[in-house]
Amino acid sequence: MEEIPVKVAVRIRPLLCKEVLHNHQVCVRVIPNSQQVIIGRDRVFTFDFVFGKNSTQDEVYNTCIKPLVLSLIEGYNATVFAYGQIGSGKTYTIGGGHIASVVAGQKGIILRAIQEIFQSISEHPNIDFNVKVSYIEVYKEDLRDLLELETSMKDLHIRKDEKGNTVCACC
Numbered sequence: 001m002e003e004i005p006v007k008v009a010v011r012i013r014p015l016l017c018k019e020v021l022h023n024h025q026v027c028v029r030v031i032p033n034s035q036q037v038i039i040g041r042d043r044v045f046t047f048d049f050v051f052g053k054n055s056t057q058d059e060v061y062n063t064c065i066k067p068l069v070l071s072l073i074e075g076y077n078a079t080v081f082a083y084g085q086i087g088s089g090k091t092y093t094i095g096g097g098h099i100a101s102v103v104a105g106q107k108g109i110i111l112r113a114i115q116e117i118f119q120s121i122s123e124h125p126n127i128d129f130n131v132k133v134s135y136i137e138v139y140k141e142d143l144r145d146l147l148e149l150e151t152s153m154k155d156l157h158i159r160k161d162e163k164g165n166t167v168c169a170c171c
C-alpha cells in the first residue's frame with residue numbers, strides 16, 4: 001500500500017487547575033490500545049497517533065518527530081506543525097520556551113529537534129551541513145519575524161524565489 005506522506009497526531013491535554021476548580025469535565029477519551037478517540041458519548045475519530053492526557057513530551061517526540069529529524073540527515077524534507085484552538089497545548093508541545101527555563105522532561109519539539117540535528121551532524125564529520133533557522137509567527141494574515149526585532153513590525157510576505165524556493169521576504 002502506498003505510504004501517505006502526511007500523518008496526523010492528536011494530543012489530549014490534561015485539565016488545567018482552573019478548569020478543575022470550575023468543575024469542567026473531560027469530553028474526549030482515548031480508546032485503549034487503539035489510535036482512536038471518543039468525543040462525547042459515541043463520536044469516534046481515528047488518527048495516525050493518539051496521545052492521552054498523561055503522555056509525555058518524550059513520548060510525543062520519539063514517536064512522531066524523531067524519525068522525521070533523522071530523515072533530514074538523509075536529505076529528506078520534513079514539516080511539523082501544531083494546529084488547534086486557543087489553549088489546546090500547541091505551544092507546550094512545540095516548546096518554544098527558552099532552553100534555560102524549561103525543565104528537561106518538559107522540553108518541547110523544537111529544543112529536542114535542535115539537539116538531535118546537531119548531534120547527528122557531529123556524528124557525520126565527512127558531510128558538510130548548512131543549517132539555517134527562521135522563526136516566523138503567522139497570526140491571521142500577518143507574519144512576524146521573531147528573530148529579527150528590527151523587522152518584526154515590517155510587512156513580511158511568503159513567496160517563491162527565482163529557483164522556486166519558498167521564501168519569507170520583507171517588502
Ligand SMILES: Nc1ncnc2c1ncn2[C@@H]1O[C@H](COP(=O)(O)OP(=O)(O)OP(=O)(O)O)[C@@H](O)[C@H]1O
Pocket residue numbers: 012013014016053084085086087088089090091092093
Ligand atoms: N500536555 C500538557 N500537559 C500539561 N500541561 C499542558 C499540556 N498541554 C498544554 N498544557 C498547559 O495548558 C495551557 C495552554 O497550553 P498552550 O499555551 O500550549 O496552548 P496553545 O494552544 O499554544 O494556546 P494559544 O493558541 O493561546 O497560543 C498552558 O498552561 C500549558 O502549560
